[in-house]
Amino acid sequence: MHTASPGYARLLSPLDLGRFEVRNRIVMGSMHVGLEDSPADAEKLAAYLAERARGGAGLIVTGGYSPNRTGRLTPRGAEADERTMERHRVITREVHEADGRILLQLLHAGRYAFHPLAASAQAGRSPLSPFRARRLTRRGVQRTVEDFASAAARAVEAGYDGVELMGSEGYLLNQFLAPATNRRRDRWGRGAEARRTFPLAVAQAVREAIGPDALLSYRISLLDLVPGGQDWVETMVLARGLVERGVDVLSTGIGWHESRVPTIVTSVPRAAFAPLTERLRMNVDVPVIASNRIHDPAVAEQVLAAGQADLISMARPLLADPHLPRKLTEGRASQVVPCIACNQACLDRVFDGKRASCLMNPRAGRETELVLTPVLQRRQRKVAVVGAGPAGLEAALAAAERGHVVTLFEATDELGGQLRMAARIPGKEDYAQALRSWPTRLAAAGVGIRLGVRPSAQDLLGFHDVVIATGVLPREVDLPGFATTPDGSGPAAAAGGPDVHAAGDRAGADTAPTGPHVITYADLLEGRAEPGERVAIIGAGGIGVDVAQYLSAPQPSPTLDAQAWKRHWGVADPADHRGGILPRLSAPCPRPGSGSGSDGAVPQPDQPALDVPADGRRARVVHLLQRKDTKIGAGLGRTTGWVHRAELRRAGVVQHTGVAYQRIDEQGLHVRVGDQEQLIEVDTVVICAGQVSERSLADELLQARSGRSPRVHVVGGADVAAELDAERAIRQAVETVAGI
Known part of the structure; x- marks a missing residue:
């Protein structure tokens, strides 16, 4: 029997949100994973989200769905139309059967839309799309308000517990709020008060459409990090106006997608923006959600203990470990699969139009496809895994999870392979979390570990299967x-x-x-x-x-000091500088296509090295x-x-x-x-x-095939040495073991 970790008392405590109670303070924040765009993927999306509900997430927010065709992110992007919402009944049913709560996020892309129907507060093109957005007419603005309300009603009818309005990251609602992207001279843009009219009208219309029992969340931008963004007074007036119009929860967002300041990559200090969330919390009477680089449950607990937030958004961490909340509840915090904020398999894939997954958890987003089926005891196999880099470590864990008897061999005295070197790079300090988690997870799974042992082919004859994960060697230079x-x-x-x-x-x-x-x-x-x-x-x-x-x-790395990091990147207090960015970083926007995501644009070459x-x-x-x-x-x-x-x-x-x-x-x-x-x-x-594969042991085993020889599986760098792709190596290792 497990005992709940006393160090996470606040994070695991329930919270009454007014419309309903959530079982803990952990929110799986909105994150597009590539399963939202086609209604045909509803079953896969249901499996993905229900897994997080079973893992104990207090509240789940879906990826963004547009209220109309104009607001889609791509020509075939997600839209909360009748057909899609009808298919989503399976999602809400499975999440509720797992005692979870779920909101549908409504997101209008505005000038970020990657199609010719793009429309925004004013005509113009964003740095992230080749399509020039048209200016919404006054009637077009009003129709968009109505479309938000209709989409929200459909979501609640489909079983969602409420909706979240995406008013951050530089999408349409945010575009109406910023002077840089709203220079209208009508009631929707003449001064700060008029710029607030549209998002406030949307919030009020949605509140009326979803009724008194559904939850209404609004993702509010606290720090635009673009020239001509909002200032702090404008943001606080907006926040209070949203609450007056029936918003139950304020979820915080940091940075526009075109910002030249990173906000989510691993080099951003942990909880760097939590002080702004605290400042918001002091000005409103509704729960506030902190976000951006709060990946470690211990850091999340600290943020709550300091009174900086009421809930914590942990989207990517729940990609890495869908059972993170449950493990904390059961006193297994040391077994949590850490998110290292690498973005390699999640956001990078999404922005390339592919389905998201996770470097640390290749089953994320593939719950119905990559299944680790438990084996019957009589079908257990003795599995040797040679090499304790990321591929070997995950192969050993996956094999043990299925019920096989696993022994892991490593020639050195440490686990982790080349990831140990990556953890020494300034800005990648969080990679060390993965190195710390593997020994505990291996021990819990019952994997036998033999460090400092380089087995020969003869040593491995007693195993049924041998997974070769011996990695790479530096390429010779001629x-x-x-x-x-x-x-x-x-x-x-x-x-x-x-x-x-x-x-x-x-x-x-x-x-x-x-x-x-x-x-x-x-x-x-x-x-x-x-x-x-x-x-x-x-x-x-x-x-x-x-x-x-x-x-x-x-030195020391700015990643380890939030104030030094902010000076390094020119991040300012939005109460002192509009948009929260120093004037010297306000160089022209990069050319279209030069980046995407919350960290999507390229700093200019002439920026000062602070x-x-x-x-x-x-x-x-x-x-x-x-x-x-x-x-x-x-x-x-x-x-x-x-x-x-x-x-x-x-x-x-x-x-x-x-x-x-x-x-x-x-x-x-x-x-x-x-x-x-x-x-x-x-x-x-x-x-x-570059590198070359180290597969001498695999070759020796394959050449000495006999009746006693084990089956040989080569994975990771030992199989393909092109670059050092830990995501590919781990995914290949888990897929291989799933078939043993």
């Missing part, structure tokens, strides 16, 4: 003056070449080295080598960008080089890549593209760019030129 060691573990001077020094060569050397110190990214991030003051990084993929940030980021010392000197000069002619970081995630590129520019990292590497000698790194030869004078060269 460059005059430099070669990697035969086992791929690190670089060494080429035979007969200049005095190029590999990791560890300097210790105890009789003479000073005469050439650059050549190391791999693993040498650097695992602490086997120290970089110099002038560094060249060969390879500008995801690892190269991470290494560049590791070498150039401010963390540079007053004398302009930098501690280290870093060169980042790639063979391709494309922009460095072009292949990074849609919602995170622009943040990394902005940080590199801030830090003054020198970027080289279209590079042909020639040689390394005592002078430095020689390259050719186009027809020009260049010498990059450095004292350290870091190799980030």
Whole structure:
């Protein structure tokens, strides 16, 4: 029998919202997952949402549904029409059978719509869509109010416990409120009071349409983070007006999708915006929901204990672990699957028009397809998993969850594989949460762990199945003056070449080295080598960008200090600066398509590096080089890549593209760019030129097939070494084990 964790008393306590009571303060906030757009996916969406209700979420809010065709996000985007709402009865029924409560979010895209019917407060085009929005006529505004009310009534008729109005993130309601996007001269836009008329009219019409028993939530933007956004007085007047018109709950939102300040990626400090939620809470008499980077239940509890909010929105954390609330209730907080806010499998996928899932939980959004069916005891198999990187760890957990007898082998003394290195990158500190959770989860699942053991093929003959998850090795570099060691573990001077020094060569050397110190990214991030003051990084993929940030980021990391982070990004108090952004960050919006999501736009190259010392000197000069002619970081995630590129520019990292590497000698790194030869004078060269699969054990097992041989399954980097894709590796591992 489990005992509820005493450390989460507030988070797990019920709350009366006026229309009904929720069983705890955990809200699964609105998040589009790609199952909303087609009514044919209603069964899959029901399974996805009901799983979170069974896991104990106090309140669930769906992804956004438009009240009419004009407001759809895409031409075939989600709309709360009669056909769709009729299909949603299965969703509300399954959530209610799991003792859950659920709201439908109504979202009009406004000028963010990606289709020619886009309409907004005024004519114009947003940075996120190639389509120019038309100006809604006065009658068009009134019809939109009526459409919101009709859609809300249909939602309640379909069994929803209420609706949420999306008034944040720069969508239509938010567009009417901001001076930058509403310069109308009629009753819908002449001054701050007139700009509030439309959202207040929508709230009042919806309240009347859904009746006295349904809940009405409004997602309010507390910090627009765009030039010409709202100021704090306007936001508070709006909040009080919404409550007067029957809004029961205010859910807080931070940042427009076109904002040049990150608000949801892993480099944003935890609960960075909770003080603004507290300020709102002091000005209204309804419950307030805090959001944005509150991923850790312990942090959520702290926010509640400090009186900063009444409820906590934890959308992505409930993707990662749909049973997070139940685990807290049962005293199993250490077994919660953590969300690391990487966005790789969720938001990045959605903004590419794909179905969302989760790096840490590949079953998210695929509950009816990726099923871990328990096996009967007589069908149990002995499963060996070799390699304790993300793929191996999740393979072991999935196999144990199905009921197999699992032993996990790891050649080193630590779990986590290359994720350990990722956790050392400034801005990715939350990755360490995953490293801390795996040992507890493995122990709870009954997985046997053998650290410091590199099994041979002979050692594995007693198993029925062997999952090879041995990962990757750094790719060898064929460059005059430099070669990697035969086992791929690190670089060494080429035979007969200049005095190029590999990791560890300097210790105890009789003479000073005469050439650059050549190391791999693993040498650097695992602490086997120290970089110099002038560094060249060969390879500008995801690892190269991470290494560049590791070498150039401010210390200590702004991610660990909310005030330092706000100074770093120019975030201001909306009571002092309209939109909550310093004037010097108000550069022109990026070109269309340069980003999307809450972190969707690209900071301008001429933005000041706020963390540079007053004398302009930098501690280290870093060169980042790639063979391709494309922009460095072009292949990074849609919602995170622009943040990394902005940080590199801030830090003054020198970027080289279209590079042909020639040689390394005592002078430095020689390259050719186009027809020009260049010498990059450095004292350290870091190799980030890709990886190769380490599958020697798999090959040995496959070559020695006999009647006693186990079945061999190769997953993760051992199967495909292209980049380091933990999401693909984990998904492949779980899919493989589901078939054992």
